[in-house]
Amino acid sequence: MGFAGAMAVAMTVDALVGWPGALFARIGHPVTWIGRLISLLDHSWNRSADAPPIRRIAGVGAALLAIGLCVAIGWIVQAVLSPRWGGVVLLAVLAWPLVALRSLYDHVAAVVQPLQSGDIDAARLAVAQIVGRDPATLDEAGIARAAIESLAENASDGVVAPVFWGALFGLPGIVGYKAINTLDSMIGHRSERHLYFGWAAARIDDIANFIPARLTGFLFVLVSPHFSEALSCMVRDANRHRSINAGWPEAAMAGALGVRLSGPRSYHGSVTNEAWLNEGARDPLSADVRQGLTLYIRAMLLLGGLLVALAIA
Template identity: 80%
Template sequence: MAVAMMVDALLGWPAALFARIGHPVTWIGRLISRLDRDWNRSGDTPLIRRLAGLAAALLVIGICVGAGWIVQGLLPSGWSSILFVGLLAWPMVALRSLYDHVDAVAAPLQADDIDAARLAVAQIVGRDPATLDEAGIARAAIESLAENASDGIVAPMFWGALLGLPGIFGYKAINTLDSMIGHRSERHLRFGWAAARIDDVANFIPARLTGCLFVLVSSRVTKALSCMVRDATRHRSVNAGWPEAAMAGALGVRLSGPRSYHGHVIAEPWLNETARDPQAADLRQGLRLYVRAMLVLGGLLITLALA
């Protein structure tokens, strides 16, 4: 898993490679889309749609876990296996991609180009970008950075370190299922119910580990820890509140709060409510905190490997 992190930090997922073969997540996504189209029928009863969604989720996860198990079983033993597993796990890590996407928001925001920053933040969050001022853009990007550090790096590394390729492939299937069908839209409220619950379970430990990593590398350890412990459970998500609250305390800003989706304002509670609103400089500081946390994670993986 440390090899996968190092390769992704250096290369990301090259655009030329994506143009040629796509990406494993897009392959999983095509399977999920096909099952959603064929099995999620509006005329079925709520129970049937829940059972169909459960069957779809188990099928996708089973295929990915099985593929990882078969491939890992075919690899040679010894040090060469570490290299091969690392290279095969590499596409499942979003280390470089997450940094690049958030940096693409930070750069125009620091240059006071609000329109460009809105376009960039719209690539990583679902809220209405036209309603966001500087603080709203910075807040949205920081929240995305904190949550996706868990979903995109810590969680796949956790399951990969625990179970190898079956673990990291299976987790990526779970995460992709949740992002595609695990939301509360009319179409997916029942069909995606199982996917969302499975994702909650898979991310339970990694989300809390991510929060602890942010606390550990913060220059405001006590405040980051107290904010995480106090406010994490106020978040609408059982998991996302932990890294977001830790990030809010570490940066000394408030996150979450009311936001607009498709013209509707959703009243969410604040994390670190009495703190100030974030600005462009805080987003840049958040990226530095993220880099330090990922370096510590890589160091922990190497330490575990050599223990």
């Protein structure tokens, strides 16, 4: 059955049950455990008194230590598992919490419900859980755009990328990727504190997501009823995005839905003038967010089917 089959099982388990709240309250979540390690390294090694080159070197060391430790733990656990069916199933159970398939769907669906009913304030609160932009500045189109962009980008970061690396290398692959992605989300941004210390985390995350982001874009294209529009938009506009990776699934989704995404947005009172994806198309509405969720489900089913096919082969 192999690693690909284990990832397919992990996706299925997560789609059915997610990560139960009671379990989270009792033991937390593996990503929060990784986050504690990163926070400890950040507070210990990222000293404002140090010169920028020293902070960059410290950041490289912190990233390599966090990733290496997670990969080593994954390798040790995997090494003691039986290669037979029981070991593969156990591997799938261990990989399950590292696949955010159900969580992503639930968070985006939580935006759709108040948006459809016209409760803009509740929709803003819901979308603020998944994006960093200022929710108070968002109208219906802005909320829908933010939700769709988050769905597209996190389909890659939260599902396709961990499953991709898990299918290649098993538990060390998926745990190592989650360490990389958590590093980027915590210290990989260009704030004053993390501009130098988080440099390595951001670069490693770009590399780790290079193939998965493009694979996610093609999955959206393949399941879209508007195949040619989705493909042409992805190929034309993906590189207009500020991220070398996020533009691929977002542009594919924009073309598939026939809406424009990205564009200017406000962060902490400061407006950034991002390029439009699928410029000239209409603004998205609540119905487009729901249609985006349908495309997401289809894409994840296709991904699961590909993993099963690989496992059988």
